Amino acid sequence: MNGYDYIMVVNIILIWGLMFINIALIIGGFIYYTKIEVELPPMIKGEYPFVSIMVPAHNEGVVIVKTVESLLQFEYPKNRYEIIVINDNSSDNSAQLLKELQDKNPNRNLKVINTDNITGGKGKSNALNIGYGESKGEFLVIYDADNTPEKKALLYLVAEIIGDDSLGAVVGKFRTRNKNATLLTRFINIETLSFQWMAQAGRWQLMRLCTIPGTNFIIRRTIVEAIGGWDVKAVAEDTEISFRIYLMGYKIKFQPKAVTWEQEPQKVGVWFRQRTRWVKGNVYVLIKNIRYLVDPKAKRIRFDVFYFLSTYFLLLSALVTSDIIFFMNLSGWVSTTIQGFSNLLWLTAFVMFVLGIFITLATEKGEMSISNLLIIGLMYVTYCQLWIVVTVYGVFQYLQDRIKKQDSKWYKTERVQE
């Protein structure tokens, strides 16, 4: 055995270890879904609390009207919620469209805050802080500007959070509105469903953990007050605020019945930039909170910190180094006594991947199809491999920003007319 052998062993343990963690999460998600499918939806007993819905929007003219219209149609007492659209330094016709919407709905609590490049234009967190300053609600609900939530989504979110004082936030489910647009959106559709099954339902079932996804969630005003608003340096503000909620001792629950539909990137370039931002944001949060990995007071988030660390550093480096050593071994530059696992094992791993992901589509209408089964197989060799590239690039970009001591730029996902 030589040094390369030891590196390979560590890599293999990491890769397979993380795979088994994800299998456990799939099983956890399955238990949670089967349980919630037979439960009645949460209902509000007594008075409906006043809720502020905040929609940060930057050049969202293409989608904003549809979003606000769907928010106006919530099955929730109209005088018990307000909609605050933060039109953040937009250069398109968003301001005009929003004005028209206000004029069309004079009796509704629809507030539009237009900012310029002095007061705004500093990213989503800054926009949310501006909106929060104008809000009155006991609870704050956030939607991205491309969302079309279902009519009962708000009701379920509010009912869930007021029914349990230990909950700091409740997150709903998001679906892909344009899933049939391109092969990429089909991949994203499957990815979002399986992510929510594993990372949201699975984690909630097994560890009472969830992560705010950035949209379609409700949070207590008291929490936002206590943490002093959103961290403007955080590019992935949702992950950041999730960690802060955990540290305050609250829980975040996943309520899959509160559904919103959102538009996903249809082009690889747009997708790549969006995911790079996510990676950078998550690396920022990870580094900011890495100390909690050994902090006895932060037991609740230890798993999440480890999960992020594993995903962005351990798994990534394991995959990259094992691939490098594998190819160096093939070319004779290094020698290892490691024998590859059998082809049968790799085949079972592939079958397991396809089956595992397919299960996560089971409860969604129309998703349990042969075409999706084939797409999952295709994802394994294409979309999943792109993840490595995105992660390497994102980590590199983050490090570059740190070396140059510059703040990460907030990349706004480009929308398309549907």
Place this chain on the structure above:
Amino acid sequence: MKGFKVFFISLVVLMLSITGVCGEEIKEEVIPEILIIYQAKDSNLENLVALVTSFGKTIEMTSIEDYKKDKINSFGDVIFLKLNDIAIENENLRNDLLWYSGNLLYIGKSDKVAFPKLSEIPIKTYSQGNISFKFKDYITQNILINEIEVINKPLNLEREAIIVNGESFSFSEKVENLTYVPYFDDQEETLLCFSSTLKRFLGIDSKESMVLIVKEVFPFSDLTMIKKMSDAFYENGIPFTLGVIPLSDNTDYPAMKRFYDTLKYAQSKNGSIVAYALNKKAREVSGEPMEKGLTAMVNNGVYPLGIVVSKNWILEEYPYTNVSFSSGIIGNNPSYSVDAFTKSSTDFVNATYGISMETLEKTRSLKKEFGTYSLTTGIMVDLPKSDEELYTLINSINEKWLSLTDYKALDHQVKVGRNEIIANTRGVFLNGNLLSLAYEAGPIEETYQYQPLPTYTLGNVFNTGNTVLLIIMGAIIIGFLVMLFISRRLYLKKFRHKKSRKRKEGDQE
């Protein structure tokens, strides 16, 4: 900014090229002393070169066809090898030969056109004959040869003779600056006889020696036999040299430690060590990692004093870096690639010409003591395979009254990386320090039997892991299929039943 970049890159490239130039070892240029003009690249040429090199002379070669005008005039000694009747067509060469005034040795068929002085030397031709040679104090055994040309002149008793069918003729004849040798072949006996003529032609007056060299010793040789042989040679007063293949891998293995220990034992019994790179296999083994292999030997108390090389290798590019030998033993192996010939030869300050034990046995000395040939020779023998072979060899040496020389006593200088080994009559020195070659029993016991160290690989762990993971995966897949089945039922219950309920409600309406 762009200009700066270009400048910067140019600077880096320049620095690299300067470093490259400085990094090249400044090699002392060897000025060839002898010009050999040949007709064909064959074993005769190879043997001629080996003999000249054995006298410590450096060579430049040119073929008759490639000869350039006036080339011959740059040399004081020229050897011309042409063993057939084909006329010299190169006019420049013919003209230069006519006017050449330096020492000229012509070997081959009498060509009176190119060498008019040969008209003074009568030639006698035999279609077939039993020939033997007489040189110094030796007479060789008869061998049957077809078509022999000899110098038909009264024999000069002090010089070499060729005896054809019992009649003696002068082996060579000198006319002014031209020495003529009509007969030449690749038999070792012929070459030994020729070496006397060559020595006189080259004007060499050095003392010759004879050494015994045991060929091709390596870690898996019979180490017990090496020790036994060392003891036996020591008891019989026979100095010997071991040709050791330097290995660079696994030098920390017990087998290697035991091997070094055996070599140290041989050194203590008046044995010398030389690196052995004679045959192709040994060269491949010792090619690139020669420095590493020799360094391992030195670190383990084994001191190589020279190198055994093949005949044609002396004409190749010197293949080693950080390693140099002043002494070389030119092996008696047949050539394996005449294409490897280059124009100049590797020079050894102290060269030994390798011959076989069989040749020695075919040579009779007129004196009781066998004495030495006209050049320093190395009798090359295999490591005995049995006690019988060992004692047969010792008896042959004793019966021949061979006066063997301790190889260490000849002057040697070996550089291996930072180490310098010097050997002479005063002893063996490593980096200037006199070495004691006394043997101290090493940590490896006599009775130790080599057991290859177990190679720790992860193969078994992986095979087990593979099976375990397959079982786990299989179980997970079964679990997933169950989950899929349950999910499907849930799905149907949720959506299909909802659909049928809606349909029923519609029908009722």
